[in-house]
Amino acid sequence: MRIVTFFAPLFIGLLACSQTPKMAIVSEINHSKQNENTIMSTNTIYDFKVKDLAGAEFDFTSLKGKKIMIVNTASECGLTPQYEQLQTVYETYKDENFVIVGFPANNFGAQEPGTNEQIATFCKKNYGVTFPMMAKISVKGNDMHPIYQFLTQKVKNGLQDSEVQWNFQKYLIDENGHLVKVISPRTLPNDAEIINWIEGK
Known part of the structure; x- marks a missing residue:
């Protein structure tokens, strides 16, 4: 009887210890899932404000x-x-x-060396550009602008990782501010793939 009395608390203690790691593991897994969900909660393009070629603030919520x-x-x-x-x-x-x-960038072959003012003049004079043109930024490398971090990183955009391959790569954003497609630089802006997307086909 004494032996049973002596070992009973010990057995209960061991049982409790054996249960604790399982509970801790479950808790850790749940916490890990929460962290994963937090990491994968995507931003939208509306989170960003930038400067245009004239130096004015451009808010993507507009x-x-x-x-x-x-x-x-x-x-x-x-x-x-x-x-x-x-x-x-x-x-x-x-x-x-x-x-x-448009985001002018000098990341490829130093092919955008001008100032914002020079870029504005070039676009207007040569191509009559009237769509919004932003101030020159970096679209890759250590000084990549935050908006391009969003466009190129799946953890931020929720769609895919990508790399800007060259000038005139296109990123298509839907009506809710989410990235939906990445288009190669050599694909023309009037390509059927892009036009069908614009027209909702």
Whole structure:
């Protein structure tokens, strides 16, 4: 009887110890899932404010309800003539809840060396650009602008990781501010894939 009395508390203590790690593991798993959900909770394009070519603040919340094409541009690139198609597409669909936003960048072959003022003059004079053009930024590397971190990182955009391959890569944003498609630099702005998306086909 004494032996039973002596070992009973010991057995209960061991049983309690054996249960604790299981509970801790379950708690840790649940916590891990919560962290994963937090990490994967995506931003929208509406979280960003930037400067335009004139230095004024541009708030992406002003574009709520519109489909948006974001494109990194350059003035001295073999793809620079895409400005012409960009402007045509913008003029065609600007009254149908669609907008293009350009971000000049000098990340590729130093093909956008000018100042914001020079870029504005170039775009207007050569291609009659009237869609919103933002101040020059970096779209890759250690100094990548936060808006391009959103566009290129799945943990921020919820869709996919990507890398800006060259000037005139396109990012398509839906009416709710979410990234829905990444388009190659060499795909023209008036390509059927883009037009069908704009038209909701």
